[in-house]
Amino acid sequence: MAITAALTLDNISVTFASGSGHLSQANGYTAVKNTTLHIADGEFVSVVGPTGCGKSTLLNIAAGLLCQSLGEVKIFGEPLNGINTKAGYMFQAESLMPWRSALGNVIAGLEFRGVGKPDAIRQGEAWLERVGLAGFGARYPHQLSGGMRKRVALAQMLILNPKIMLMDEPFSALDIQTRQLMENELLQLWEADKKSVLFITHDLEEAISLSDRVIVLSAGPATHPIGEFVINLPRPRDVAEIRMTPRFLELHEQIWSAMKEEVRKGYQQTKNKLVG
Amino acid sequence: MKKTPLWFWQIALLITLFAFWHLLTAPGLLPTFYFENDDKAAFFFGEPLRIFKVIWIWFLEGEIYPHLWVTMTETVLAFGIGTLLGLAVGLWLGLSQFASQIADPYIKAANAMPRVILAPIFMVWFGLGIWSKVALGVTLVFFIVFFNVYQGVKEVSPVVLNNVRMLGASQSQLLRHVYLPSATSWVFSSLHTSVGMAFVGAVVGEYLGSAKGVGYLIHQAEGTFDINTVFAGILVLTVFALLLDYVVTFAENRLLKWRPGQSETI
Numbered sequence: 357m358a359i360t361a362a363l364t365l366d367n368i369s370v371t372f373a374s375g376s377g378h379l380s381q382a383n384g385y386t387a388v389k390n391t392t393l394h395i396a397d398g399e400f401v402s403v404v405g406p407t408g409c410g411k412s413t414l415l416n417i418a419a420g421l422l423c424q425s426l427g428e429v430k431i432f433g434e435p436l437n438g439i440n441t442k443a444g445y446m447f448q449a450e451s452l453m454p455w456r457s458a459l460g461n462v463i464a465g466l467e468f469r470g471v472g473k474p475d476a477i478r479q480g481e482a483w484l485e486r487v488g489l490a491g492f493g494a495r496y497p498h499q500l501s502g503g504m505r506k507r508v509a510l511a512q513m514l515i516l517n518p519k520i521m522l523m524d525e526p527f528s529a530l531d532i533q534t535r536q537l538m539e540n541e542l543l544q545l546w547e548a549d550k551k552s553v554l555f556i557t558h559d560l561e562e563a564i565s566l567s568d569r570v571i572v573l574s575a576g577p578a579t580h581p582i583g584e585f586v587i588n589l590p591r592p593r594d595v596a597e598i599r600m601t602p603r604f605l606e607l608h609e610q611i612w613s614a615m616k617e618e619v620r621k622g623y624q625q626t627k628n629k630l631v632g
Numbered sequence: 633m634k635k636t637p638l639w640f641w642q643i644a645l646l647i648t649l650f651a652f653w654h655l656l657t658a659p660g661l662l663p664t665f666y667f668e669n670d671d672k673a674a675f676f677f678g679e680p681l682r683i684f685k686v687i688w689i690w691f692l693e694g695e696i697y698p699h700l701w702v703t704m705t706e707t708v709l710a711f712g713i714g715t716l717l718g719l720a721v722g723l724w725l726g727l728s729q730f731a732s733q734i735a736d737p738y739i740k741a742a743n744a745m746p747r748v749i750l751a752p753i754f755m756v757w758f759g760l761g762i763w764s765k766v767a768l769g770v771t772l773v774f775f776i777v778f779f780n781v782y783q784g785v786k787e788v789s790p791v792v793l794n795n796v797r798m799l800g801a802s803q804s805q806l807l808r809h810v811y812l813p814s815a816t817s818w819v820f821s822s823l824h825t826s827v828g829m830a831f832v833g834a835v836v837g838e839y840l841g842s843a844k845g846v847g848y849l850i851h852q853a854e855g856t857f858d859i860n861t862v863f864a865g866i867l868v869l870t871v872f873a874l875l876l877d878y879v880v881t882f883a884e885n886r887l888l889k890w891r892p893g894q895s896e897t898i
């Protein structure tokens with residue numbers, strides 16, 4: 357008997373109603389086509405692909421924020437309807453409520469679930485400490501650095517103890533040092549109680565150093581997976597150190613040669629869009 | 633060298649202005665150069681010393697207090713009711729595309745209409761008491777707040793909205809924890825204008841017909857060509873408008889401290 361995957365995207369296609377900007381096909385723009393992927397319980401899977409290929413779109417489908425045109429999404433074997441309540445989502449852009457303090461943001465999900473204020477605050481403080489922000493609870497988002505805001509967003513997601521974590525280029529806006537710090541923190545938190553992670557990135561090195569498996573997407577339109585690579589690097593890992601190992605370089609070489617052509621295509625298309 | 637504080641220059645300017653005014657209007661101080669008669673300048677422009685005396689007596693003998701109280705009550709009521717209505721309608725139209733599309737031309741028309749002409753109608757409807765003034769103020773405040781709330785709802789970041797939905801917020805929690813705070817920040821950004829408008833509504837209403845209020849005092853004095861009392865009323869109104877503005881700034885700083893402004897350093 358096959359073990360049910362935590363998250364299954366089964367033959368998903370997404371067609372946006374034709375808007376502006378695209379080489380307007382009369383019947384809309386197909387961002388994603390016939391995409392199937394499974395994430396096992398406790399597995400860390402990264403999806404890489406050229407910019408604009410439909411990575412965020414896929415993640416929004418998995419989150420239930422967007423409805424697929426064709427195919428089915430299953431969460432632990434159950435078809436998904438509406439918001440995916442088993443998943444936490446970390447967004448690419450700023451997603452904190454600017455009118456709430458760091459602590460207020462972290463405990464928002466608990467409040468929505470009706471957890472009592474004292475209990476929520478206690479848990480919130482503990483989580484702030486765990487992401488290295490003890491003592492910053494009273495600050496508002498604009499009083500925090502970009503890296504600190506990402507930590508708040510991480511705590512905000514993890515406090516709800518989601519079974520599945522959906523992460524959309526969460527660290528892409530950070531400088532390289534902060535980023536490696538956050539990546540290591542993420543790995544530690546993940547190893548503590550293994551959740552299923554679907555991690556989106558356009559950075560191949562980040563994908564390899566974090567994941568159990570890397571999935572490569574083709575350039576858009578009609579994006580679909582074109583390769584899947586098992587990353588059998590030992591854990592626990594240090595993302596900075598692991599990049600120096602021969603096995604890492606070997607994997608990087610292998611995946612990059614599969615990606616290269618797609619990145620070039622993606623770049624060409626973006627350029628054409630701008631010119632045409 | 634220590635810099636002379638700003639308030640020093642501000643007060644110096646005020647005193648200079650009043651001294652200049654006094655010099656030009658007090659009979660017998662300067663040789664007449666425009667009016668043929670020495671008393672005429674004082675008749676048209678008032679005299680600062682007499683104006684201060686009127687104000688002094690008003691406050692000393694307490695004649696002004698009931699009038700000020702009425703004007704302030706009208707202002708606060710107009711502001712409160714106008715803001716609540718603007719908030720409610722703004723949220724409703726901001727969230728319901730259908731309703732906003734239907735209401736759009738009517739809102740534009742109502743806003744384009746010069747609402748001061750409604751004052752006499754409100755007097756017929758609500759009488760000469762405070763409520764006709766409150767109604768006039770409400771029509772002025774409502775649109776300012778409404779447009780800001782409407783804008784605030786439209787400009788809620790879709791990422792924040794999606795994030796809060798992923799955190800498990802229900803529809804009513806979205807309204808309470810996202811739309812309302814976002815809209816409130818826009819209301820606050822227009823607070824100075826709307827408090828000012830509430831004040832205008834009250835005073836203009838009183839001026840056009842009432843038995844109490846600072847606007848009424850001014851109107852009475854104009855009837856007897858008592859220019860000093862008219863100016864005294866204007867000065868008292870100005871000072872109170874300024875005080876009101878300070879209260880607003882204070883509330884703003886307390887309630888909007890989450891907003892990125894000038895970074896404070898020490």
Ligand SMILES: Nc1ncnc2c1ncn2[C@@H]1O[C@H](COP(=O)(O)OP(=O)(O)O)[C@@H](O)[C@H]1O
Pocket residue numbers: 372373375385387405406407408409410411412413414576
């Ligand atoms: N709401 C939308 N309407 C129309 N087109 C969209 C919409 N969202 C995304 N797209 C298009 O779908 C493609 C994939 O977008 P996205 O998933 O954001 O890419 P990325 O891989 O960079 O995250 C892009 O070409 C984008 O322009």
Ligand SMILES: [Mg+2]
Pocket residue numbers: 411412448524
């Ligand atoms: Mg994206």
